[in-house]
Amino acid sequence: MREGQSCSSCRLATYCFPPGIDKSHLHLLSELVNQQTILHRNEYIYRAFETFRKIFIIRSGSVKTFKINSNGEKIITGFCYPGEILGFDAIATKTYQENALALDTVSVCELNFNELEKLSSKFPSYQHQLVKLMSEKLSSNFFLNLSSSAESKIAFFLLTISNKMKNYGTTGMNFNLSMTREDIARYLGLATETVSRILSKFQLNNILECSKKNIFLKDYSQLQILASQAG
């Protein structure tokens, strides 16, 4: 019937639903999940205004989320990595509030939200875990210091990506920036040229190596200092 392994043996299990779920009911989650959806670069996981039916958990790859504002400008709202959950913001309105686009080959678990809510109303551990995950998402917003310098913002950005890679089991020292410089710029409120210049500067100062999209962090602690610098 269903391909892929069960939630209980998933390497990402510590990041999504399983940890809060009563062990004896965990198999119900596996039954809910369509585990092997693969998307390729530039394919949409969902689009803004589509009817909300599923939430998505990223298993591998990276995703960018964005809106188009009234001027037709692209507003990048975030970049998501394995273990992260997409679609929570659509529950209230029943339509997705933003676009989610695969930046490389992406594998996702799909959870039908109605089914999940039914489980939640039967089993308190499901309900609690759903609410907890939404709460985490809420508290993870608003970390970027708007008043800080471009250098500080980019350092912060790199550390954030590095941390997300660590969650996936890598060292987080060597990773791929799957998004374009322009995406990074818009996300941070900078110009593309500024992003490019500062990455070059970091390379010159032996903070990192950067060829094309590949990043290798050489001086993590210096990056931390830069990231936490006041505005």
Added chain:
Amino acid sequence: MREGQSCSSCRLATYCFPPGIDKSHLHLLSELVNQQTILHRNEYIYRAFETFRKIFIIRSGSVKTFKINSNGEKIITGFCYPGEILGFDAIATKTYQENALALDTVSVCELNFNELEKLSSKFPSYQHQLVKLMSEKLSSNFFLNLSSSAESKIAFFLLTISNKMKNYGTTGMNFNLSMTREDIARYLGLATETVSRILSKFQLNNILECSKKNIFLKDYSQLQILASQAG
């Protein structure tokens, strides 16, 4: 036993829990709520790192939420008005993630979260409404265009406050900026002087009148144009 009116007769009922709750169970919510907590200017509703027990719904007044980062800088995360709910971001960690401070005289409803979760596990409409409200909060984040000009950011800010006042039943054309210019500046990633200068400019251009903290919007549509201007 309990002062104040019940949830079913509350003027803010359309904004918080009641609208999604099964009518026959609405009285249970009223029993949960401690309705008459009053705080004065500069009193904390909660502080970062305190143990999470309650969520708070603002009935009147205004609240600022902020964190202190590793450099001791104050990061303003938002301003909250009647109908808005505080504390959702603390559910996952069981400690409040930010400080919530009354900017003027504030009246709040307090909901014990454990009790609320018990109700939720008994009644699906409670569960659904809780999840829905959290989803709304998630989708309301990330509207500010970081790339836009200082003028555009301040126009956007004024419109946001205006809308929040409308929800409270006023016209939203005449209101009090209960926070300081410095708070506004930090929230938008600007300097205090810039906020001051731009408010003066708006006044000069007949977009608004502004004496001290009192704002009167004279040209709402012009403000909308400014707010939506590209970066």
Added chain:
DNA sequence: CGTAAGCTTGAACAGCGTCAACCCAGGTGG
């Protein structure tokens, strides 16, 4: 092989931050 998209680097400009001075209102204390 040719085109387009993405990236880098340089030079010039300007928006906004910084510094400084000053004003005003409210609160405190003698």
Added chain:
DNA sequence: CCACCTGGGTTGACGCTGTTCAAGCTTACG
């Protein structure tokens, strides 16, 4: 009751940081 002080707000001058414009380079892709 007045003098003082402090916090918040405004305005001006100046200069830096980051944007804009422009040109050239590289890589991806049809």
